[in-house]
Amino acid sequence: MNFKRRSAIFITLLVSLLLVISGCGAKTPTAAPAPADAGKEKIKVAFVYVGPVGDAGWSYAHDQGRKYLIEKMPQVETTIIESVPEGADSERVITQLAEKGNKIIFTTSFGYMDPTINVAKKYPDVTFMHNSGYKTADNVGTYFGRxxxxxxxxxxxxxxxxxxxxxxxxxxxxxxxxxxxxxxxxxxxxxxxxxxxxxxxxxxxxxxxxxxxxxxxxxxxxxxxxxxxxxxxxxxxxxxxxxxxxxxxxxxxxxxxxxxxxxxxxxWNWGPYYVKTVESVINKTWKNDQYWGAMSEGxxxxxxxxxxxxxxxxxxxxxxxxxxxxxxxxxxxxxxxxxxxxxxxxxxxxxxxxxxxxxxxxxxxxxxxxxx
Amino acid sequence: MSIQEFLIPLLAASVIAGTPILYAALGELITERAGIINLGVEGIMLVGAVSGFMMAVTSGNPWYGLLASMLAGGALALIHAFLTITLRANQVVSGLALTIFGTGLSGYLGKEYIGIPVPKPFEVIPLGPLGDIPFIGPILFQHDALVYISYILVVAIWYFMFHTRPGLNLRALGENPAAMDALGLNVFYLRYIYVVVGGALGGIGGAYLSLAYAPSWLENMTAGRGWIAVALVIFALWNPWRALMGAYLFGGIDALGFRLQVLGIQMSPFFLKMLPYLFTVLILVFVVARQKGRLTAPGALGLSYDREER
Known part of the structure; x- marks a missing residue:
């Protein structure tokens, strides 16, 4: 009976399949730099989403904001990670993004609050923006909308x-x-x-x-x-x-x-806010505010x-x-x-x-x- | 509000909510009767939902969408059949992998189709005089074509399983494949067929969601209905009639909760969400107690068949 060997092969295949699938989550959509911006320095910005961009709702709205950002600021290079579970797993994802040289990381769900704070301690040079939470740190701000x-x-x-x-x-x-x-x-x-x-x-x-x-x-x-x-x-x-x-x-x-x-x-219309935040980080005017944006700000x-x-x-x-x-x-x-x-x-x-x-x-x- | 005004919309909503679960459960029932357990129903439903949706949008005809969902569901089940029948892999592991795979694949395929409407979804067609029968008519016969097909399907599967020779063979396949083999029937070939047919029905279950129930494509739109279908097969003790009743019961739980809320009666939604599984456990306990430890599950369910094994 060669059942054991077969199941070993099968499980190996399964694990590699899972790795492939989970790896598919990360994408790096980049905007082609416009010639006028050739002199500007590149800046890497990452977004962590709780759902698939295709949820046609919450994460979709954030991703529309991200698209607005790269349209307005071609020197920005963005990375998105979709469907990241809240809790310990998100800490690993956020760490990875900080490690890869992202200068600003937007974590867009309430449950990323503690992981964001934890990772922020280890990467003081990176700016973290947590969506819909209430904890801040020297390099962590929060943002939400009215x-x-x-x-x-x-x-x-x-x-x-x-x-x-x-x-x-x-x-x-x-x-x-x-x-x-x-x-x-x-x-x-x-x-x-x-x-x-x-x-x-x-x-x-x-x-x-x-x-x-x-x-x-x-x-x-x-x-x-x-x-x-x-x-x-x-x-x-x-x-x-x-x-x-x-x-x-x-x-x-x-x-x-x-x-x-x-x-x-x-x-929701996150785009203008994302542009403003990235600009403030570049100009070094960013502060670790608790931002609750109103209709007057669009x-x-x-x-x-x-x-x-x-x-x-x-x-x-x-x-x-x-x-x-x-x-x-x-x-x-x-x-x-x-x-x-x-x-x-x-x-x-x-x-x-x-x-x-x-x-x-x-x-x-x-x-x-x-x-x- | 009279009791009729409360009951008729509630029961009609239960039938609609039960239909996607019913299709998926009938598929799983056939698969399990052949001795193969397929926990990939959730993934199969999602792939069925997205491929049906894509085809319906591209072709403008929901029936082509239905066909596409059957082919896609069948194709996914074929992977399960190959792994579990030919390679004799662990059926539980393969099924779970299929669910993960199907979830990812459907999301990948459907990227471009989010937030667009179906040009022609399945629409309500009252069944003439049947739809006019008081009480019964609005509950059973004022729905879309897929609901009516599911009625026919239940009768057909029941008749096939319990009143025809191939149906007897199907049941024997899940009880004692070695005996079937000794009788000269091709166990591998037959199991392949039933697993694929089961997957095709699961695909329809998904397409019912994306083309009739809430015509749209959204990632993960099945929201756990595949798992309810798996529980339903056990609840139904592998019998299509009980699957029909169980599907409407499970489907009706949400509908009941919402309608009680409208009347100002608050039931814990967590309790309601738990009920399908609670019912299944209770049925199992009841059956096991009455039959002194013998469950009516197919005898060879979940076991790989190996000719050389003694």
């Missing part, structure tokens, strides 16, 4: 569009970021339509198009005529399209996937409107956008009431960043509960 501002604007569109005064929200995970989004959206809805309610269904997924579509359907068959979402797939928008109803996309412009349904989408925005959005609605959104960009008013400026009607933020006050980052209650107008 997506809630864009969500507020999409809420206005939804509030003006609904006929049944029931808007469905397909929510991802019960964490402050998602709750903040639902609350901001609801504030937007209620600013133009105080009768409307926002009904919440949790999927506990970031990424399951079929389940998320079904969650949207359950809202649509129960009276909702506009669907908003927080996941990275267009499933909920497709459900709205099939039901002949409307939807508000997220992460990127989702109108291609459901052209008759998508009113607009709340979108980090978050809403996608172009679908043809069904009226000029009246567009005007309301434009006014609200001006108000937010001016900095005189923000989404959670008082009075803000919770679901029971109790005032949480009194008139004349604005919710602090710290409170917004730890949101664990719903505002008035949300119909749903937060799972414990």
């Amino acid at each position: 997506m809630y501002q864009a969500r507020y604007l999409t809420g206005i569109v939804a509030g003006k569009t609904t006929k049944t005064n029931t808007i469905g929200y397909v929510a991802a995970m019960p964490i402050p970021e998602v709750i903040r989004g639902i609350n901001a959206f609801t504030q937007g809805v209620r600013s133009v339509n105080p009768q409307a309610k926002v009904k919440v269904v949790w999927t506990n997924t970031w990424y399951d198009p079929a389940a998320e579509k079904d969650a949207a359907k359950s809202l649509l068959t129960n009276g909702a005529d506009v669907i908003a979402q927080h996941q990275d797939t267009p499933g909920p928008m497709q459900a709205a399209e099939e039901a002949g109803k409307y939807g508000i996309g997220y992460n990127m412009d989702m109108s291609k996937m459901a052209p008759k349904a998508v009113l607009t989408s709340a979108v 980090l978050v925005d809403i996608a172009p409107y679908g043809p069904m959005v009226t000029d009246d609605t567009k005007k309301l959104v434009a006014d609200a956008k001006d108000k937010i960009i001016s900095g005189k008013w923000d989404v959670f400026s008082g009075p803000v009431k919770d679901q029971s009607g109790a005032v949480k933020v009194p008139e004349g006050q604005v919710m602090s960043d710290k409170d917004m980052l730890s949101f664990n209650w719903f505002v008035e107008g949300v119909d749903g509960t937060i799972p414990k």
